[in-house]
Amino acid sequence: MARGWQRDQIRQHIFLGAVIVGLAALTPQAIAQSTVGPESGSEVSATLTLSAGSLGDALFAITNTFGVNIIADERLIEGRQAPALEGVPSADEALERVLEGTGLRASQSTSGAVLIEEDVSAEATSADETSAVDTASDIVESVPVTVVGSKTGATRQEFGASVGYLGAERIRNETISDVEDVFDRTANASTGSSISGAYSIRGVNTDGVAGGLNRSNALASILVNQVALGVSSSSYVKPTLFDAASAEVLRGPQSSLQGPNALIGSVYINYNRPDFNGYAGSLRAEAGELDTLRFGLMQNVVLAEDTLAARLALETRQSDGDVDNPTTGSDDVRREDEETVRLALRWQPHGNEDLVVDLTYQHNESDTAASAFVLPSADGGDLFDREQPYDVDEAFPSDFDLISLETQWQMNDRWRLTSVTGASEFSLESLFDGDLSAFDLLVVNSFIKEELFSQEFRLNYEGERISALAGIFYSDGDYTSGFSGTGVFPDGMGGVAPFNRVTNQKENIEQQAVFGQLSWRPVYDWELTVGARFNHEERDTDDFADNNGAISDLSASESFDQFIPSFTIAHDLNDATRIGASYSRGFQAGGTAFAVFQAQATPYDEEFIDNYELFLRYQSLDGRLVVNGNLFYFDWSDQQVTTTLPGGVPGFDNAVVNAGKSEVTGAELELEWRATERVSLFTSVGIVDSEFKTFVVNGVDLAGRSLPQSPDLTATLGGRYASERGLFAAATFSYTDDSYSRIEAPEVTRTRERNLLSGRLGYQRDGWQAYVWGTNLLDDEYELFLQDGSAFGVPGSGAYGSVGATRTLGVGVQLDW
Numbered sequence: 001m002a003r004g005w006q007r008d009q010i011r012q013h014i015f016l017g018a019v020i021v022g023l024a025a026l027t028p029q030a031i032a033q034s035t036v037g038p039e040s041g042s043e044v045s046a047t048l049t050l051s052a053g054s055l056g057d058a059l060f061a062i063t064n065t066f067g068v069n070i071i072a073d074e075r076l077i078e079g080r081q082a083p084a085l086e087g088v089p090s091a092d093e094a095l096e097r098v099l100e101g102t103g104l105r106a107s108q109s110t111s112g113a114v115l116i117e118e119d120v121s122a123e124a125t126s127a128d129e130t131s132a133v134d135t136a137s138d139i140v141e142s143v144p145v146t147v148v149g150s151k152t153g154a155t156r157q158e159f160g161a162s163v164g165y166l167g168a169e170r171i172r173n174e175t176i177s178d179v180e181d182v183f184d185r186t187a188n189a190s191t192g193s194s195i196s197g198a199y200s201i202r203g204v205n206t207d208g209v210a211g212g213l214n215r216s217n218a219l220a221s222i223l224v225n226q227v228a229l230g231v232s233s234s235s236y237v238k239p240t241l242f243d244a245a246s247a248e249v250l251r252g253p254q255s256s257l258q259g260p261n262a263l264i265g266s267v268y269i270n271y272n273r274p275d276f277n278g279y280a281g282s283l284r285a286e287a288g289e290l291d292t293l294r295f296g297l298m299q300n301v302v303l304a305e306d307t308l309a310a311r312l313a314l315e316t317r318q319s320d321g322d323v324d325n326p327t328t329g330s331d332d333v334r335r336e337d338e339e340t341v342r343l344a345l346r347w348q349p350h351g352n353e354d355l356v357v358d359l360t361y362q363h364n365e366s367d368t369a370a371s372a373f374v375l376p377s378a379d380g381g382d383l384f385d386r387e388q389p390y391d392v393d394e395a396f397p398s399d400f401d402l403i404s405l406e407t408q409w410q411m412n413d414r415w416r417l418t419s420v421t422g423a424s425e426f427s428l429e430s431l432f433d434g435d436l437s438a439f440d441l442l443v444v445n446s447f448i449k450e451e452l453f454s455q456e457f458r459l460n461y462e463g464e465r466i467s468a469l470a471g472i473f474y475s476d477g478d479y480t481s482g483f484s485g486t487g488v489f490p491d492g493m494g495g496v497a498p499f500n501r502v503t504n505q506k507e508n509i510e511q512q513a514v515f516g517q518l519s520w521r522p523v524y525d526w527e528l529t530v531g532a533r534f535n536h537e538e539r540d541t542d543d544f545a546d547n548n549g550a551i552s553d554l555s556a557s558e559s560f561d562q563f564i565p566s567f568t569i570a571h572d573l574n575d576a577t578r579i580g581a582s583y584s585r586g587f588q589a590g591g592t593a594f595a596v597f598q599a600q601a602t603p604y605d606e607e608f609i610d611n612y613e614l615f616l617r618y619q620s621l622d623g624r625l626v627v628n629g630n631l632f633y634f635d636w637s638d639q640q641v642t643t644t645l646p647g648g649v650p651g652f653d654n655a656v657v658n659a660g661k662s663e664v665t666g667a668e669l670e671l672e673w674r675a676t677e678r679v680s681l682f683t684s685v686g687i688v689d690s691e692f693k694t695f696v697v698n699g700v701d702l703a704g705r706s707l708p709q710s711p712d713l714t715a716t717l718g719g720r721y722a723s724e725r726g727l728f729a730a731a732t733f734s735y736t737d738d739s740y741s742r743i744e745a746p747e748v749t750r751t752r753e754r755n756l757l758s759g760r761l762g763y764q765r766d767g768w769q770a771y772v773w774g775t776n777l778l779d780d781e782y783e784l785f786l787q788d789g790s791a792f793g794v795p796g797s798g799a800y801g802s803v804g805a806t807r808t809l810g811v812g813v814q815l816d817w
Contacts, residue, residue: 048094050085054677058082058098059116060623064575066091069144069155072116073168076104078677107353113146113153118277144619148226149250149268151257151458152469152517157617160529160568160582162630162668164189164249164684168272171241173720173730175758175773177294177317178238179222179269182247184734184756185716187668188686189249192709193785193802194370196741198235201265202251202632203664203688203710206234208588208640209695209743216479216507216539217589221261224269225360225404227422230450230477231261236370236428237400240340242284242296243313245272251668252632253586253611256533256566259473259513263586263609273358274309274346276302281817286773288810292319292336306351313342322806323372323386325393327438333388334372334805339365354410362402370396375436375789375800382796383803384781390433391440398428416460426450434485434499436792436800442487442499452477469517469531479507482544490791502546505594511537517566525573531566535587543594543601556592556601578617585610588640595645595653602645604656607638624674629667636662644698661694662707681719688712702743709785711737711753722764728771731759741801745788748799754782756804760812767816772809779807 048065055077063070068091082098095106105119144155147163156163164186183189188202197207206220218231247269254262281299296315321334347357374383405421427449434442454475461468482504489499517531537560545552570580586609593602611634618627639660645653666688673681690707718732734756741749757778762771782804790798
């Protein structure tokens with residue numbers, strides 16, 4: 001009780017601290033307006049000479065000549081022209097001259113980037129110019145791309161970590177609905193199953209190699225507007241990409257910056273914030289096969305000029321899916337049913353662009369089927385008959401709420417203070433068939449609940465040769481889960497045994513950390529970066545189980561301390577090319593495993609990854625070609641191995657020992673090419689070679705075997721074309737190699753390769769577009785995740801699980817104003 005009171009006090013004090021930071025930022029110095037351009041303390045001796053041409057090319061040239069970070073919406077700059085320049089000595093003057101008469105202006109964001117936006121005070125452009133903008137190709141991503149996950153404002157070409165990136169225009173113009181579509185388009189990333197690891201990065205599933213024993217540990221996390229979701233909400237909630245500014249998949253350990261649940265990477269979903277450019281909005285409606293309906297509405301509202309703005313986004317996604325239940329007659333077993341509301345407010349006190357407060361609230365209600373497992377029929381059918389013959393219709397209703405409060409104060413040209421406060425709550429109540437049959441043998445009701453609070457303060461310094469980051473972090477999370485069921489269950493020997501079980505596990509995790517990063521340029525073309533995180537963690541766990549009248553009521557408390565270092569050295573070969581090497585460490589938290597029949601609580605320690613990388617970053621001087629590559633090797637030590645205690649019941653009397661060791665090598669190569677103003681192409685390749693070195697589970701030595709859910713090869717190829725007459729086409733092909741799902745049955749649970757083609761074809765004009773769309777256009781048959789159901793009497797090989805969706809076609813329309 002005392003610790004709970006102390007946690008509430010800590011939360012109140014931290015929130016008060018965040019408010020104080022915002023109020024402190026209201027000093028006269030903070031209210032002073034900034035100027036557009038590079039740091040006042042920097043020395044830029046370059047001059048710019050440029051032929052007349054497109055505005056996009058001129059902005060690229062200014063970026064590369066003066067080193068300023070320019071961000072622009074392609075719909076604004078496409079079709080506009082810039083005059084010739086000769087010997088222009090500064091970015092300020094160059095921007096002023098190329099934007100003159102365009103109806104656009106340059107302003108500075110809180111991160112120091114230069115924003116190109118509509119000048120609402122300027123006279124409207126001519127009808128011809130407006131038409132050119134409205135029918136623009138919307139192809140080119142903003143250059144350079146700032147990586148939100150870097151926490152320093154580093155661009156993708158500066159950041160040593162491997163980043164799979166989707167910008168606003170790709171999200172808008174491709175068939176991308178949620179975060180799973182991001183994984184399908186990212187090298188060395190793949191989707192799995194919500195109940196056993198929703199995704200994998202670099203050949204490692206977020207649930208670990210043997211599945212998680214608790215609901216508070218994961219190997220990666222998803223962050224929405226810089227706030228990390230819980231382990232269960234990361235698996236069950238599929239964050240929408242409607243009105244998203246970008247999605248980032250950071251591959252490799254991110255523990256030194258991100259902290260917990262970042263052993264193999266982090267995923268950032270960054271939604272658009274409100275702006276002060278007017279009352280922009282959009283409406284999207286789509287309909288398709290399988291009773292697919294999608295509707296999205298976004299509206300930006302300026303509540304007080306240059307001071308307060310709001311942005312509202314509403315979305316619904318519904319589909320019956322392609323799985324039937326012949327026993328109950330249901331035709332929507334794999335249904336999608338999602339409703340999302342997101343309201344964001346932006347406050348700039350006194351109209352000061354150096355002080356920005358962003359508040360985001362998001363609510364999601366879901367009745368989407370989390371597993372929709374299919375089984376082969378007894379008469380010789382296979383999984384692609386897409387039937388689930390259970391005697392009950394499974395249900396997985398959930399609710400999710402998230403609040404993100406972000407405050408950024410650009411104190412001067414060199415110092416920036418950031419506060420990120422997050423709170424979220426997730427609840428799931430599910431009903432599923434425990435015997436996998438058409439007979440009423442066992443129905444199980446389960447529940448999951450998460451309540452999380454986090455606070456982070458960051459102080460950034462940007463000098464001529466030195467840049468630095470210092471931060472503190474606090475989080476408090478309550479995780480509750482359990483289930484109840486009465487009936488009979490396969491005993492593993494061809495018969496059944498009585499099953500009457502109730503479980504309830506509660507875990508509280510409190511974490512405090514300090515972290516930092518220092519970058520130094522000893523000479524202009526070399527940069528050394530060191531980082532570290534000191535993390536302290538306390539866990540209190542209560543585990544109750546009633547197993548056929550045998551009561552187990554256990555509790556445990558554990559604390560852990562971690563030191564997580566990182567190091568990067570980078571060399572700029574020229575203005576277009578950077579190479580480098582890095583080392584980073586990642587950790588997965590320890591915990592306590594409970595043997596319910598034997599009434600034992602067994603603690604286990606953290607597991608660690610030591611990751612080594614070489615990287616290449618290339619961007620042509622005109623900005624049209626980007627080539628990024630990473631080679632990596634990591635050593636995974638003290639792996640958490642699940643085993644059954646001597647004399648215990650498998651699946652119930654489990655313990656975890658730190659006895660495993662694995663190695664993973666691989667590479668990512670990503671290329672983006674703006675071939676013309678109306679054609680863009682992209683491709684990526686990911687290669688992984690994973691291997692258990694030491695890993696014994698229940699007497700079975702897995703040494704030499706690859707990790708589960710670890711495809712050796714992933715690849716994407718795609719592009720977009722938009723004609724001057726308004727016709728456009730976009731397509732993406734992705735390939736994922738075969739793998740296996742469960743370490744106890746690698747052959748039975750082997751999934752085949754995936755060949756996915758999706759696309760859009762349509763017409764756009766004057767703020768609207770109409771199109772046809774399609775997913776899995778090749779109608780490829782593939783499995784997402786399989787389990788061994790031999791003990792349940794599953795016919796054939798005994799494999800059952802989830803399979804990929806069939807080809808789906810539809811139509812859509814989008815209006816923008």
